[in-house]
Amino acid sequence: MEDHQLVKNKWLELLQFPLQGRSQKPRQKGLTMILDKGLGVEETRGLLETAGAYIDMIKLGFGTSALYPQKVLQEKIGLARYYGIDIYPGGTFLEIALHQDKLKEFLTMAKTMGYTAIEVSDGTVSISPEVRASAVAQAVDHGFKVLTEIGKKNPLDRVPIEKSLEQIHADLKSGASKIIVEGRETGKNTGLYDREGHIDRNHVALMLSAVDKPERIIWEAPLKEQQQELILDFGPDVNMGNIPPLELIALEALRVGLRGDTLRSIL
Amino acid sequence: MEDHQLVKNKWLELLQFPLQGRSQKPRQKGLTMILDKGLGVEETRGLLETAGAYIDMIKLGFGTSALYPQKVLQEKIGLARYYGIDIYPGGTFLEIALHQDKLKEFLTMAKTMGYTAIEVSDGTVSISPEVRASAVAQAVDHGFKVLTEIGKKNPLDRVPIEKSLEQIHADLKSGASKIIVEGRETGKNTGLYDREGHIDRNHVALMLSAVDKPERIIWEAPLKEQQQELILDFGPDVNMGNIPPLELIALEALRVGLRGDTLRSIL
Amino acid sequence: MEDHQLVKNKWLELLQFPLQGRSQKPRQKGLTMILDKGLGVEETRGLLETAGAYIDMIKLGFGTSALYPQKVLQEKIGLARYYGIDIYPGGTFLEIALHQDKLKEFLTMAKTMGYTAIEVSDGTVSISPEVRASAVAQAVDHGFKVLTEIGKKNPLDRVPIEKSLEQIHADLKSGASKIIVEGRETGKNTGLYDREGHIDRNHVALMLSAVDKPERIIWEAPLKEQQQELILDFGPDVNMGNIPPLELIALEALRVGLRGDTLRSIL
Numbered sequence: 001m002e003d004h005q006l007v008k009n010k011w012l013e014l015l016q017f018p019l020q021g022r023s024q025k026p027r028q029k030g031l032t033m034i035l036d037k038g039l040g041v042e043e044t045r046g047l048l049e050t051a052g053a054y055i056d057m058i059k060l061g062f063g064t065s066a067l068y069p070q071k072v073l074q075e076k077i078g079l080a081r082y083y084g085i086d087i088y089p090g091g092t093f094l095e096i097a098l099h100q101d102k103l104k105e106f107l108t109m110a111k112t113m114g115y116t117a118i119e120v121s122d123g124t125v126s127i128s129p130e131v132r133a134s135a136v137a138q139a140v141d142h143g144f145k146v147l148t149e150i151g152k153k154n155p156l157d158r159v160p161i162e163k164s165l166e167q168i169h170a171d172l173k174s175g176a177s178k179i180i181v182e183g184r185e186t187g188k189n190t191g192l193y194d195r196e197g198h199i200d201r202n203h204v205a206l207m208l209s210a211v212d213k214p215e216r217i218i219w220e221a222p223l224k225e226q227q228q229e230l231i232l233d234f235g236p237d238v239n240m241g242n243i244p245p246l247e248l249i250a251l252e253a254l255r256v257g258l259r260g261d262t263l264r265s266i267l
Numbered sequence: 268m269e270d271h272q273l274v275k276n277k278w279l280e281l282l283q284f285p286l287q288g289r290s291q292k293p294r295q296k297g298l299t300m301i302l303d304k305g306l307g308v309e310e311t312r313g314l315l316e317t318a319g320a321y322i323d324m325i326k327l328g329f330g331t332s333a334l335y336p337q338k339v340l341q342e343k344i345g346l347a348r349y350y351g352i353d354i355y356p357g358g359t360f361l362e363i364a365l366h367q368d369k370l371k372e373f374l375t376m377a378k379t380m381g382y383t384a385i386e387v388s389d390g391t392v393s394i395s396p397e398v399r400a401s402a403v404a405q406a407v408d409h410g411f412k413v414l415t416e417i418g419k420k421n422p423l424d425r426v427p428i429e430k431s432l433e434q435i436h437a438d439l440k441s442g443a444s445k446i447i448v449e450g451r452e453t454g455k456n457t458g459l460y461d462r463e464g465h466i467d468r469n470h471v472a473l474m475l476s477a478v479d480k481p482e483r484i485i486w487e488a489p490l491k492e493q494q495q496e497l498i499l500d501f502g503p504d505v506n507m508g509n510i511p512p513l514e515l516i517a518l519e520a521l522r523v524g525l526r527g528d529t530l531r532s533i534l
Numbered sequence: 535m536e537d538h539q540l541v542k543n544k545w546l547e548l549l550q551f552p553l554q555g556r557s558q559k560p561r562q563k564g565l566t567m568i569l570d571k572g573l574g575v576e577e578t579r580g581l582l583e584t585a586g587a588y589i590d591m592i593k594l595g596f597g598t599s600a601l602y603p604q605k606v607l608q609e610k611i612g613l614a615r616y617y618g619i620d621i622y623p624g625g626t627f628l629e630i631a632l633h634q635d636k637l638k639e640f641l642t643m644a645k646t647m648g649y650t651a652i653e654v655s656d657g658t659v660s661i662s663p664e665v666r667a668s669a670v671a672q673a674v675d676h677g678f679k680v681l682t683e684i685g686k687k688n689p690l691d692r693v694p695i696e697k698s699l700e701q702i703h704a705d706l707k708s709g710a711s712k713i714i715v716e717g718r719e720t721g722k723n724t725g726l727y728d729r730e731g732h733i734d735r736n737h738v739a740l741m742l743s744a745v746d747k748p749e750r751i752i753w754e755a756p757l758k759e760q761q762q763e764l765i766l767d768f769g770p771d772v773n774m775g776n777i778p779p780l781e782l783i784a785l786e787a788l789r790v791g792l793r794g795d796t797l798r799s800i801l
Contacts, residue, residue, distance in 0.1 A: 063525025
């Protein structure tokens with residue numbers, strides 16, 4: 001790892017993290033993905049200088065990639081790469097490309113601009129299993145790390161859980177490296193969370209039953225109580241996504257027991 | 268429009284906005300007003316570099332204008348003007364000036380400092396129709412774009428709807444260019460929204476009945492569900508205010524269908 | 535006070551604050567403590583340039599002190615001191631030091647790094663009255679301003695109110711200069727606030743009964759309605775803590791009546 005990515009904090013010469021076992025970057029588990037809804041260049045730089053060691057992936061939410069001045073977009077992508085962070089456009093943006101029959105051009109342009117990962121989802125646009133499999137495979141062929149998302153954004157669009165489990169198997173077979181479970185930005189009223197944001201443990205168990213190892217799954221967990229519960233259940237190295245940038249350091253504190261809510265578990 | 272205000276984003280060479288018809292700056296409809304509760308100079312600069320094309324008005328909320336170091340205030344005003352954005356003190360501040368019998372001096376000082384617009388309201392301080400009409404007219408005379416606000420901040424102060432409709436007519440006659448419908452910062456428990464933040468469609472219809480064209484009205488809509496509903500009802504070019512700066516790009520994504528919640532409407 | 539800490543705002547040559555009597559820095563009452571959950575260096579600088587006159591204390595929340603790159607941490611501490619602001623690690627961090635039997639080393643390292651205050655709490659870790667008294671006394675001996683916190687983070691850990699009152703007496707005797715009443719980051723479901731965040735006035739009265747003067751207490755009040763109620767009850771110079779940095783200027787507007795919710799009280 002390059003020097004600018006190391007956190008040399010003197011407190012760590014004195015105190016131990018209450019929860020042990022947190023992995024360092026580059027890591028395969030314990031990933032944190034932030035949902036970037038419009039950070040400027042200097043904000044991004046400040047965030048990464050402060051907390052780059054705790055970010056593994058940046059999602060430029062929804063289709064916001066198309067709304068930045070090109071220069072701003074390129075600088076954001078460059079900063080992410082400098083800090084060893086994967087950066088990708090939100091799944092909705094690829095859904096739009098598919099809907100406009102521009103998948104190949106989309107992948108080529110994303111590659112040219114420097115994105116390092118691609119999310120394939122059908123949260124809003126309906127996509128056949130064949131098209132989905134092909135999209136994953138093409139993204140892999142273009143050299144991207146491919147993440148697929150399971151879940152619908154609108155409760156009216158929900159599908160039977162068996163269909164989701166089949167989708168996970170198919171995605172992994174097509175070359176996806178991680179499966180993202182939809183939590184939306186609000187963390188409420190998705191398959192994973194009820195209307196108050198409480199985790200449906202049955203849903204969690206079913207998702208886990210479909211993968212070869214738990215770290216295959218990234219749980220979108222925007223709310224603190226969700227993060228806390230996932231850490232208490234699965235330990236510091238559970239993968240979490242849709243983290244608001246302002247909550248990033250607070251999340252890392254939860255992971256390692258530097259906050260009351262998880263510290264309490266070891267007393 | 269000057270070059271620094273153009274968004275040249277390469278994705279737009281490839282993909283189309285799912286919702287078409289969004290106006291470019293300078294525009295008369297589709298206005299976005301942000302509620303600035305204390306951005307610093309560099310934060311403001313970063314916001315405008317990133318999203319200046321999507322902001323039409325900046326309100327320095329309540330009386331916060333009086334709390335900035337003068338240099339910070341002047342730089343903020345200068346940045347807004349450079350990006351072709353109207354900037355004005357919150358309506359409460361003018362109410363205080365009226366209450367302290369300093370309207371004329373208030374307008375002169377606002378002009379000297381470089382504010383380009385004035386909001387006339389009676390959200391907290393009671394103002395007679397004559398004083399309100401005079402305040403609007405004097406602000407117009409000073410060369411300001413004048414916005415008036417309809418609605419009371421405290422539910423206990425509510426007035427009959429007929430009085431609000433008369434007020435709209437009077438404001439337009441006095442020279443107001445836009446009518447702002449109160450939504451507060453919370454988006455809850457105003458005339459326009461109920462305690463959960465749901466839009467009262469009857470209230471919307473009544474407000475619209477009082478103006479010559481829909482774009483005369485700016486709806487304060489701080490919550491995403493409110494923004495989404497207004498866009499689905501009135502299209503991408505509905506005027507919205509009290510947008511939190513952090514939500515600005517996400518709002519623009521909603522306007523043009525780059526987010527699931529509005530994208531879904533065209534599928 | 536040094537020149538860079540003065541707010542010279544020209545509006546104040548014209549208008550008076552509706553609520554009078556707000557103290558200037560350095561002040562003994564009317565303190566505002568912000569909860570910093572991960573601001574970067576430039577964000578901190580921007581915040582202090584904009585609103586340094588309204589901040590008396592910065593708490594680096596929970597154990598986040600251990601998560602910053604050392605250079606970032608040192609620059610943040612330096613900026614706080616330049617603006618005449620006390621800065622200290624969250625109480626949970628000291629609880630961890632006590633739990634790992636490193637109190638003395640903790641205080642020495644905090645002094646070396648430049649923190650100016652220490653919070654002693656038992657929000658998560660159980661600490662005997664003797665250890666608590668000793669920790670306060672040792673922190674005073676190291677030259678720190680000492681704040682102690684009353685309250686448990688987890689509702690299951692609550693203690694009888696009489697024990698809290700005894701704790702306040704003991705803390706003051708040991709050398710604490712201020713007593714912080716726990717409000718958490720959420721402002722809900724603590725001893726002070728119910729599940730909806732409403733203040734328990736009986737709890738307030740009991741806390742006040744235990745101190746020699748009201749300004750001895752800092753009320754953690756993260757939600758606007760709580761801030762508003764405290765100002766309406768105790769005036770502009772009530773001490774408040776756990777203020778989100780983004781709400782700082784809005785809080786100051788509330789304090790001096792530049793916002794409808796407190797302005798209304800003097801009409």
